[in-house]
Amino acid sequence: MRAYDPDIVDVILDEDTDIEPTIWKIQRLNADQMRHVLSQTNIPSSNYQATLLGLKGWEGFPDKQGNEVPYKTCKMRISGVLHKIVHPDVLRMIPGMGVQLLGNRIIELSALTGPEAKNSGSQSRSLEPPMSSTAMPATTSSNDNSDA
Numbered sequence: 001m002r003a004y005d006p007d008i009v010d011v012i013l014d015e016d017t018d019i020e021p022t023i024w025k026i027q028r029l030n031a032d033q034m035r036h037v038l039s040q041t042n043i044p045s046s047n048y049q050a051t052l053l054g055l056k057g058w059e060g061f062p063d064k065q066g067n068e069v070p071y072k073t074c075k076m077r078i079s080g081v082l083h084k085i086v087h088p089d090v091l092r093m094i095p096g097m098g099v100q101l102l103g104n105r106i107i108e109l110s111a112l113t114g115p116e117a118k119n120s121g122s123q124s125r126s127l128e129p130p131m132s133s134t135a136m137p138a139t140t141s142s143n144d145n146s147d148a
Helices: 031-038 043-054 096-110 114-120
Strands: 008-011 023-027 055-059 073-078 081-086 134-136
Touching (some): 031 043, 043 055, 043 096
Antiparallel strands (some): 023 055, 073 081
């Protein structure tokens, strides 16, 4: 097992068949964030929460007029700690299936690798009931990828 790596990874979704596909900037979730994501009651909710927490920007994501959609953030409290997330108003601009695919990639990136999982001694288990969290969109910024 290795320590949490906060580096941002560029990904292009296989399903993006545009001539110039969007480059999504995603980050592994830390232990608190992953616990929050896995506490959701179903996979779509888990993927949505993973995208809120792990999506750190993009390149080449235009609106219907062809203008680059600006990346904005706000804060969300999880277990008493504020985390910087993509603003829900901006996240709504990403097609629903895109949010699900991004969330799945973020969860995969955050999961233990084969050798790490083997050495952890943990078993997989079903999702638990949701924990409450509060998004506070009043605090916004652009292109700042650090957690608070």
